[in-house]
Amino acid sequence: MLTEYEEAHLCPKCDEPGALVNKRRSRSPNAMPGTMVELLECKNDRCPDYTPPTRVGVGTIIPGDRFRWSIQVNADGTIPPKGSGATGPKAFESVPGSSRVAQQARDRLAYLAAADEHGGESREATEIARDIGW
Ligand SMILES: [Zn+2]
Secondary structure, X not given: OOOHHHHHOEOOOOOOEOEEEEEEEOXXXXXXXXXXXXXXXXXXXXXXXXXXXXXXXXXXXXXXEOOEEEEEEOOOOOOOOOOOEEOEOOOOOOOOOHHHHHHHHHHHHHHHHHHHHHOOOXXXXXXXXXXXXX
């Protein structure tokens, strides 16, 4: 039987324990004093949300992308239940737009690698640019 603290550290996607990336004070105006927010990262390579590193072109490697989530921890070590309203409507803060931004960064890198390898006017670079919507 896991404590709610341990349970909150399990990856929401694959139920493997996540690794702590950083810990900071909650900036939420509704949070109790001493409330911390922990950012966690899933280290499981079999996680459905894990994107392995990709090699693009000759020497460009696009770093992998691991699923991240954050949890709020009260000063006494308890985790506010979702939707409890005790510390605001969102006890679980999401990392805004992280996967979308990462995808854009990957697309851009892929374009740069293709342009670098084949020239900016090459078919590869042009196709990627079209996919991104440039
Ligand atoms: Zn996971």
